[in-house]
Amino acid sequence: MDDFVRDKLTEWDLSELIETFKAQGIDRESFYFLDHQDIAVLIPTVGPRSKFKKRLKSLKKEQKPGNPEVVDSSAQVCPSTSGKSNKGKRRSDLQGESSQWRSPTRKPRLDTKPASFQEEILLSDVKNIMSVVHQKIPQQDNKLNNFLRRKIDDLETDKREVVGVFGKTGAGKSYLINTVIGESNLLPSGSISACTSVMIKVEANMQNLKYEADIEFITKEEWKDELWFSKNFLRDSADHKMNEDEEKDRKDIVEKLSVLYGEDWDKKSPEDLMDDKYFKEIPEFLNSDRKMLTGKTTEALSAKLVLYTKNGSKVKRWYWPLVKCVTIRVPNNDLLKHVTLVDLPGNGDRNKSRDKMWKAVVGSCSTVWIVTDINRAATEPEAWEILKSACRFMGNAGQCRQIHFICTKSDESSKSPDRPSPTDIRDFILERNVDAKKEVIEEFSKLNKVKKHFSDGSLKVFTVSSFEFLSKTVLEPKETEIPELQEFLKGLNDCHSVTLNYVKGALGILSQIQGARLRDGADIKTAVCTDFGQKMKDALDKVRKSMEETHQAFEECLSEGVEKSKSSCGKNLKSVIHPNIPGNEFHRTLKSIVQHDGTYKTRKGKQINLNMKLSSCLTESIDEKFKKTFPNEGECGQFNGVLNLFSLDTEMMTKEKKYKDVKLQLIFLSTEEDKIKTKLNKIIRNRKKMIYSSLTTTIETTMQECYDVAKQKKGPGSLKDMRDTINDYVLGSKDVMFQTAKDDMLNQLRALMREILEVLEKTMQESIDLSLKTDGVSIPDVEIELEMVKNHYKELMGSPDEEPLI
Incomplete structure (x- = not known):
């Protein structure tokens, strides 16, 4: 305990509590964070407890920005380039409001308080209120009690935005990430120079104040398959002259096996190289576990992490060839609170497990940063190849809304001696x-193919200089455009909407609990249930009709795509298996395509995907329609926005006097409408990725038999044998293969439509029945809790004197 706590308790005429607070170690900082449940434990007597809560609430409201009495440990702080907190610089209040919470009566929020700090306290208070209410619900196993407990549990959600960062080695990607998030030594420059397959995620550590790294390994079976492929590649490459790509592939394999096994690995078989003795220092790999590393500073963590992310010269062995993904968690970083930055390899990976993870992460990115050197920004082939080959995974098969093309090292061209003046250099x-x-x-x-997945407004270009941002030699910080990227991340960390969503949901649940206790209004409840029956039918019919029209439109597009696929498959096939490359040079490439079930990634970043090429006419036939039906951008919503229009008019009913006896239940049902639509939009967003990708996935599955046969072709003439095998199979299967892909996609679309209607009807009907047809005889009185949460909700909405209309 410190003097501040003792003085406050004495000032409030509560000096009898001093010893209790001292025993519990309450200091000035923890004093401000005492919540509903903590206070109940500290002060069991109602009189002193009520007095303390009222005065603590008043004290919190009195605090202004800069008031030294409050220890604002959670206030948002501008990132410090030294890795230390810069507590003197507050960020502006979080921008952007969640449109789904807007009300016609809403007033602007006042920005006279440190909003992030106040909202964090408010959210903590409401969470503790709901925790106490959860405990107060009787343990009897009945529908209403189970329903209420489940609804309280569902309030807790993690809103997280994923930003994927692409860029070739040397583009300054790691330096950029470090600078933007204010952690100068987190990712060493060139950290993926020797392990382009390792994915590195960077996010906030919300559990403790340590820097942590969570390392996920590939499986033993996957490494064994990779060993077999590597050994066979090296053996086969010795039998013929290699082209440039093959020679680089050979060097990569040699380096990978050398850093892991040391010398003499080339004299051992794959079985020998799988012996446990090689992995005794990383038992997590043998046991299929994750490895956790921790450090108090970025330097301490990086020193431990180097073995798993890059090559070096100070140790004998490195383990990055076995790493699938590294998640680094950073403490005290508000830019990452609801954001994950992912340092991504360019075009997936030959390892199936890593490639599957790559596609999943790219598909979950709401924004993609493509980082390239400004001196070659418009002409750098690798940067544009990344965009072209990954656009479908980001667009129709993903959820990307924005592409940021980030040109780094904008200051380097200024270092010519013929521009000595700082002003000249800046200009x-x-x-x-x-x-x-x-x-x-x-x-x-x-x-044009990229723009099929994105609108013109989705691209934004940044020209940044991390060096100038840190040194301020010539440019002002804002001119380096690093602050603009930081502001963008702030916008993604929409803490206000997270708080508002939780508080609104809590208000709905407490309204339902309190409404269930009321015995009056039996007649109006019956009448409302009858009205809802018809409203439900009408609302579902609108959704069903719109989705049926969408299904029909896709069927027409795909029918055209099937016919075009049949007529074009020979030409598309020839472009992959008969390129303008001498046969002896292409032999290795085609063998790799076959070995990897239709895909191959060249050293220059270009991906050859035979399955995607065969399905290209099908995907092109639906691209525009798919983007409009399942948009990543804008406010329209999924399925052409029809789901967002689903409504039982509960919000309007809360305003009418004739429904005053069921107003609490209507408030709950209004929040349920919003929650189920949010949940379904998330389901649709995830499922639409699989639906779009199913066209290529079905082709790959159909072609599997062909690849298995082609893999057996060896010796002289094997190039011709592989080509003939693939050509004969595709031409012989085309009448069935493309129709099957069409049918599979439409079946998945139909299943999604059916699930949406079933979930909508079941969820809303359950909520209606338990709200209006069930008496909560045994459930607790939550009138006080309801009033507290209602006041918090009005505070968040900026309307403290108005009754909340939800």
């Missing part, structure tokens, strides 16, 4: 940045 940099942006935008406008 040159800024002028060149403008030119670079224009060039990138012009190049993007030419990518």
